Amino acid sequence: xxxxxxxxxxxxxxxxxxxxxxxxxxxxxxxxQQTPEVTLVTHDSFVAPQDVLDAFQRQSGLKLKVVKYGxxxxxxxxxxxxxxxxxGDVAYGVDSTFASxxxxxxxxxxxxxxxxxxxxxxxxxxxxxxxSAVDLGDVCVNVDSGYFAAKGLPEPKTYDDxxxxxxxxxxxxxxxATASPGLAxxxxxxAKFGEQGWPGYWSKLKANGLKVDSGWEEAYTKDFSGSSGKxxxxxxxxxxxxxxxxxxxxxxxxxxxxxxxxxxxxxxxGVLTGTKNLPQAQKVVDFLLSQQxxxxxxxNMYVYPARQGVDLPxxxxxxxxxxxxxxxxxxxxxxxxxEKWIGAWRSLMGA
Numbered sequence: 341x342x343x344x345x346x347x348x349x350x351x352x353x354x355x356x357x358x359x360x361x362x363x364x365x366x367x368x369x370x371x372x373q374q375t376p377e378v379t380l381v382t383h384d385s386f387v388a389p390q391d392v393l394d395a396f397q398r399q400s401g402l403k404l405k406v407v408k409y410g411x412x413x414x415x416x417x418x419x420x421x422x423x424x425x426x427x428g429d430v431a432y433g434v435d436s437t438f439a440s441x442x443x444x445x446x447x448x449x450x451x452x453x454x455x456x457x458x459x460x461x462x463x464x465x466x467x468x469x470x471x472s473a474v475d476l477g478d479v480c481v482n483v484d485s486g487y488f489a490a491k492g493l494p495e496p497k498t499y500d501d502x503x504x505x506x507x508x509x510x511x512x513x514x515x516x517a518t519a520s521p522g523l524a525x526x527x528x529x530x531a532k533f534g535e536q537g538w539p540g541y542w543s544k545l546k547a548n549g550l551k552v553d554s555g556w557e558e559a560y561t562k563d564f565s566g567s568s569g570k571x572x573x574x575x576x577x578x579x580x581x582x583x584x585x586x587x588x589x590x591x592x593x594x595x596x597x598x599x600x601x602x603x604x605x606x607x608x609x610g611v612l613t614g615t616k617n618l619p620q621a622q623k624v625v626d627f628l629l630s631q632q633x634x635x636x637x638x639x640n641m642y643v644y645p646a647r648q649g650v651d652l653p654x655x656x657x658x659x660x661x662x663x664x665x666x667x668x669x670x671x672x673x674x675x676x677x678x679e680k681w682i683g684a685w686r687s688l689m690g691a
Contacts, residue, residue, distance in 0.1 A: 343615045381432075383412055412437065413518070446530065460474070481496070482595050499601055
């Protein structure tokens with residue numbers, strides 16, 4: 341199963357990560373009670389090898405508690421609503437589509453990690469360094485190559501192709517009001533067609549039979565034909581890295597990301613304003629940016645590490661190359677337009 345399957349889930353889940361060492365798991369005596377605990381609030385797709393988490397806890401002398409709150413949008417909303425009484429010490433998973441909102445609400449406080457100048461600084465969105473980039477997860481249209489080969493139909497390549505009648509009823513996307521990749525796809529069309537042009541483009545998509553699901557999991561695992569072969573639609577809004585999870589026994593990916601449709605989505609970590617465990621929270625940010633953690637990111641969460649010099653898994657160069665020219669919008673433009681655009685989209689699509 342693609343590790344991004346939970347990205348659009350809005351359910352609340354709590355997971356406590358404990359080290360196996362006696363000094364951190366309790367053992368005998370009172371050592372565990374004296375071990376400082378730090379809470380990392382994150383999204384449902386956070387995955388890290390237990391041995392890496394254990395090593396961090398041993399090295400830092402901390403006990404790490406991981407609390408999960410839905411996708412990037414649900415996480416951001418929770419952090420904003422609880423900013424006066426923060427639910428954790430550090431947060432990871434607020435992405436570039438929601439970062440401006442979190443910053444505008446004062447959710448995070450300044451912290452410049454000594455690890456930040458090893459690549460994450462390339463994706464900085466805040467001169468006060470309240471957020472540090474952890475990974476990239478570019479959102480792109482994906483296609484089921486086998487479907488098109490079997491039908492003798494050329495694969496679409498561009499945004500405009502998706503509105504072509506020969507691809508009628510073949511595309512599924514996510515709702516930008518409820519799913520992070522859906523919002524990124526909407527922002528990509530705004531970057532492509534402009535403030536005046538994007539509604540007309542979406543009208544064409546609607547007329548061409550676009551289906552909109554509430555979240556990524558439903559779109560990718562139930563409606564898309566490329567993941568299980570059971571879905572009816574061979575075109576889906578997903579991630580540039582998704583084809584790496586769809587490699588067949590011949591070693592070749594069965595799906596493809598259309599690189600002309602990608603929107604850069606960066607995920608950030610930051611120290612929460614009001615934390616009572618400031619030094620401990622800073623250590624967690626350092627850990628998320630470290631070589632030790634960054635090497636685990638591609639294989640476990642199917643995203644690209646923000647740190648420079650981290651090798652990608654074998655086969656990613658062919659199956660899931662990092663887009664070289666993804667679309668982006670300035671953070672202040674996204675902040676100013678997000679709710680207006682979503683409202684206009686809902687009216688247009690009848691959502």
